[in-house]
Every structure is written in structure tokens, then in C-alpha cells.
Amino acid sequence: MHAWPASEVPALPGKGRDLRIHDTATGELVTLDPGPVARIYVCGITPYDATHMGHAATYNAFDLVQRVWLDTKRQVHYVQNVTDVDDPLLERATRDGKDWVALAESETALFREDMTALRLLPPRHYIGAVEAIPGIVPLVERLRDLGAAYELEGDTYFSVESDAHFGEVSGLDAAAMKLLSAERGGDPERPGKKNPLDPMLWMAAREGEPSWDGGSLGRGRPGWHIECVAIALDHLGMGFDVQGGGSDLAFPHHEMGASHAQALTGEYPFAKAYVHAGMVALNGAKMSKSKGNLVFVSKLRRDGVDAAAIRLALLAHHYRADWEWTDSVLTEAVERLGRWRAAVSRPDGPPAEALVEELREALANDLDAPSALAAVDRWAARQAAEGGTDEGAPGVVSRAVDALLGVAL
Template identity: 90%
Template sequence: MHAWPASEVPALPGQGRDLRIHDTATGDLVTLAPGPVARIYVCGITPYDATHMGHAATYNAFDLVQRVWLDTKRQVHYVQNVTDVDDPLLERALRDDVDWTALAEKETALFREDMTALRMLPPRHYIGAVEAIPGIVPLVERLRDAGAAYELEGDTYFSVEADPHFGGVSHLDAAAMRLLSAERGGDPDRPGKKNPLDPMLWMAAREGEPSWDGASLGRGRPGWHIECVAIALDHLGMGFDVQGGGSDLAFPHHEMGASHAQALTGEFPMAKAYVHAGMVGLDGEKMSKSKGNLVFVSALRREGVDPAAIRLALLAHHYRSDWEWTDQVLRDAVARLERWRAAVSRPDGPPAEAVVEEIREALANDLDSPAALDAVDRWAALQQESGGTDEGAPGVVSRAVDALMGVAL
């Protein structure tokens, strides 16, 4: 599976700072100091609908992570999956009477278009669950053969008790885990499981549903969590720098994935930091496909909204905060974009070095994009009020906004 084209990242004078970011597993800010190549895995979409603002906010956060790392002169090895076979996708295809593969391909293509328009840097490896199946099957067999998995009526489950670190990502109690498991794709009430929280690794073939050869597992398809584990281990290995996604993935997805990987390898931790973006709401509720309260990136683009304004609307909120999408949020972003473009359109202006360093400092401090926007706002206000004599300063600011925040002025 191919990703989307990369937009050019302008080179800036000087060098950025190491990223300090909130780690869900420890509950603290941690300073990440990767080697020459920083490694990040971000969980991708289940392609049964278009990219909404919740998706865009999440991928914006991890695009900022990449940009901060690139500014430190590191390379970035970014991996993202596509869950191109799963119950929600099959249910939507059945509801709309369309082929599930055609639906997945259509929505994945639209996602690529949205990411390109928003200038999100693409992953080096963009892997679908279906293409990962040949690598998933041996991992499930290894877990089973090691006693970390068991069969139940043809399905294969992971035993959470096989990982002594289980619970170390989300730090939830058993009752909260059970509730979220039921809400987010698990089956805690299924009779015969050793532990209600045990997640499925391999689902035996169901009539009318797609299935693949699972060698000794029989025909079937992979569970949700093992998909990401197989892709991450294959392309990044254990101990990579950041595991990212929305806050709704901390449990069960990232918790279970960490336990799968740790049980497979005997190493800890799977990732040095578990980083989670907040939820975006609309009309008082979390924006989600199940509720249907969605604002789509593609719909805004069709209405003529500049993707740079959409990006600024996302950047106006700290990545970890839960926030509400409103018409006013977009109006404010459009107005900011107009002010910034007017400011950088002049041949000279106030000195740019300080604002570049402020942007760097803000983003290195737990991706504080609102503070970064404020820094550019102050520079643009000075430009508007009194101009300046620093020839080329507007170009430097424009390049910094592009390189560090992905907004083309």
C-alpha cells in the first residue's frame, strides 16, 4: 500500500530542541532523545468513512512530532497502518450494499487526498492489515506455542496474564477496563475465556465474511491489536520512540498491543513513550462515526475552505486537550491565515530570529502549538503596526511556519 506525496520541509537556520512530551504510561513529561533515526508508529484509520476533524487533529499532533525531530537534524522512520478489514468496515459495506474492498480503497484514497491537502508528512511505511497477514500468523502461532494464547471454539485469544506489565499503559482498574473493552471492540462477556479482558488474536472464518489461510490457526482473519504489533515489530522493532494515536486508543488498543509485543519478545517496553491526542467534539459530544456527528476535511475542502485554515484551526488547540469544533473556530483560523499571509507578503519586517526560536521552544515543550501560534501572531501584529527593516524576515517566518507547523503561507 502506498502513502501520499511528501511536501517539502524548508531548512531553517540553527537547530531545534529535543522533544519533551507527555507519556501516558508514566503520566509525566519525558524528554525524548532518539538516535540519528527517530522511530514512531501511529495507528491509522479503519477506512469505512472519510477523514473527520478527530482524525485530522490526531495526525496533526504526530506530524508536529515529526517536524520537531526533523528540526533537530534527525531522520524520522514513521510507520502507519490501515485497518482495511474489521467489523465496522464489513458492517458499513453490508449496510450500503457495496464490496468491502472497494469501500476500503475508496476511503483510503480520500484519506490520502486529505493528508496531502493538509500537508501532513507521509509515513515511510503505510501498511494495510490485509497485506500484513503473512507476518501476523506466525506471531499468533508463537504466542500460542509459548502458552500466552489459547483456542476457544476455533478462535485464538491472548492471555493478558502472560504479560507481567499488563495495565502499565492505561493504569485503569479491572472494572474500567472491562467497560471499555465492551465499548471498543472486545467481548468481555463471552463464556469460556480465561480472563474477560483477553483479546482476540485470530478470528476463525465466519460465513459470509472474508478469511485467509492461517496455517495451523485455520482460516480466519486477525484481531485488531496484533495487526499493529506485527507491523511495528517488522518495521521498527522493540523500544521505538513513540506509539501514537487518539486518547481512545490507550485502552484497549495500545495496552493490548504492548502486552502482545512484550510477551512475544520478552523485552520491555514496546515503546519509550505512549502519546495520545485529545478528542474533538461537535454539539456537545465526541465526534465519532457511530454518532454521525462528523465534520469532514473533504467536505470543507469542497466548500472552498483553504486547507491551511483547517490546519490552523487544529493548531489552535493543544494536542492533548478535548475541544469542540464550531463555526467560530474555523472563522478564527481563516482570519489568522489572512493576517499571517498579509504580514509575510512584505519584503522586510521585524527581526525573525526570536519568533523562530519561540516556535521551536513551544513545540518542543509538549507540542504547545497555541503558544507557537501566539508567537507568530505577535510578530504579525508588529509587522502590521510598524513594519521593520530586517530584509528577508518575512521569508524566514514563512519558512518556519511551514517547516515546524506545516502551514504554507
């Protein structure tokens, strides 16, 4: 599966700072110190109802991570998946009378278009669950052979008790986990499971649903969590730098994925830091596919909204914050974009070297994009009020905003 085109990232003078970011597993800010190649895995979409503003906010956050690393002169090895077969996708295809493969392909194509418009850097590897199945089956078989998995009525489950570190990603107690498991794709009430929290690794073929050859597992399809584990281990290995996604993935998805990988390899940790973006709401409720209260990037673009303004609307909120999309959020972003473009369109301006360092400092401090935007606002206001004599300043600002914030002026 191919990703989307990469926009050029301008090189800035000097060198950026190492990133300090909030790690869900420890509840603290940690300083990431990757080697020459920083490794990041971000969980991708289930391709229907793409791309809503919640998606965009999440992937914008991890685009900033990449840009901070690139500014430190590192390479970035970024991997993202597409859950192109799963119950919600099949249910949507049935509801709408569509072929599930065609639905997944069309929504993934739309997602690519939106990512390109927003100038989000593409992953090096963009892998669908279906294409990963040949690599998933051996991992499930190995977990079974290790005694970390068991069969129940033809389905194969992972035993959470096989990983001594289970629970360390989310830090939740068993009662909270059970509640979230029921809400987020698990089946804690199924009779016969060793532990209500045990997640499915391989679902035996169901009548009328797609299935694949699972070797000794029989025909079926993979569970949600093992999909990402197989892709991450194949392309990044254990101990990669950041596992990312929305905050609703901390449990069960990232918790289970970590335990799968740790049980498979006997190594710890799966990822050095677990980083989660906040949720975006509309009309007082979290944007949700099930509720249908969604704002789509593609719809805004069709209505003539500049994608750079959409990105500025996302950047105006700290990535970990839960926030609400409103008309005023977009209006403010459009106005900010206009002020910035006016400021850099002049032939000279106030010195910009200090601004570049302010941007670097803000983003290295847990991706504090709102502070970075405020710094540019101050420079633009000074430009409007006083002008300046530095002929290179507008170009420096334009390149810095592009390189670090992904906004083309």
C-alpha cells in the same frame, strides 16, 4: 500500499530542541532522546467516514512530532497502518450495500488526498492489515506455542496474564478495563475465556465474511491489536520512540498491543512513550462514526476552505485537549491565515530570529502549538503596526511556519 506525496520541509538555521512530551504510561512529561533515526508508529484509520476532524487532529499532532525531530537534524522513520478489514468496516459495507474492499480502497484514497492537502508528512511505511496477514499468522502461532494464547471454539485469544506489565500503559483498574473493552471492540462477557479482558488474536472464519489461510490456526482473520504489533515489529522493532494515536486507543488497543509484543519478545517496553491526542466534539458530543456527528476535511475543501486554514484550526488547540469544532473555530483560523499571509507578503519586517526560537521552544514543550501560534500572531501584529527594516524577516517567518507548523504561507 502506498502513502501520499511528501511536501518539502524547509531547513532552518540552527538546531531545534529535544522534545518533551506527555507519556500516558507514566502520566508525566518525558524528554525523548532518539538516536540519529527517530522511530514512531501511529495507528491509522479504519477506512470508512474518512477524514473527519478527529482523524485530522490526531495525525496533525504526530506530524508536529516529526517536524520537531526533523528540526533537530534527525531522520524520522514513521510507520502507519490501515485497518482495512475489521468488523466496523464490514458492517458499514453491508449497511450501504457496498463491497467492503471497494469501500476500504475509496476511503483510503480520500484519506490520502486529505493528508496531502493538509501537508501532513507521509509515513515511510503505510501498511494495510490485509497485506500484513502473512506476518501476523506466525506471531499468533508463536504466542500460542509460548503458552500466551489459547483456543476457544476455533478462535485464538491472548492471555493478558502472560505479560507481567499488562495494565501499565493505561493505568486503569480491572473494572474500568472491562467496561472499555465492551465499548471498544472486546467481548468480555464471552463464556470460556480465561480472563474477560483477553483479546482475540485470530478470528476463525465466519459465514459470509472474508477469511485467509491461517496455517495451523485455520482460516480466519486477525484481531485488531496483533495487526499493529506485527507491522511495528517488522518495520521498527522493539523499544521504538513513540506509539501514537487518539486517547481512545490507550485502552484497549495500545495496552493490548504492548502486551502482545512483550510476551512475544520477552523484551520491555514495546514503546518508550505512549502519546495520545484528545477528542474533537461537535454539538456537545465527541465526533463519532456511530453517531454520525462528523465534520469532514474533504467537505470543507469542496466548500472552498483553504486547507491551511483547516490546519490552523487544529493547531489552535493543544493536542492533548478535548475540544469542540464550531463555525467560530474555522472563522478565526481563516482570519489568522489572512493576517499571517499579509504580514509575510511585505518586502521587509521586524527581525524574525527570536520568533524562530519561540516556535522551537513552544513545540518542544509538549507540542504547545497554541503558544507557537500566539508567537506568530505577535510578530504579524508588529509587522502590521510598525513594519520593519529586515528584508529577510518575512521569508524567515514563512519558512519557519512551514517547517515547524506545516502551514504554507
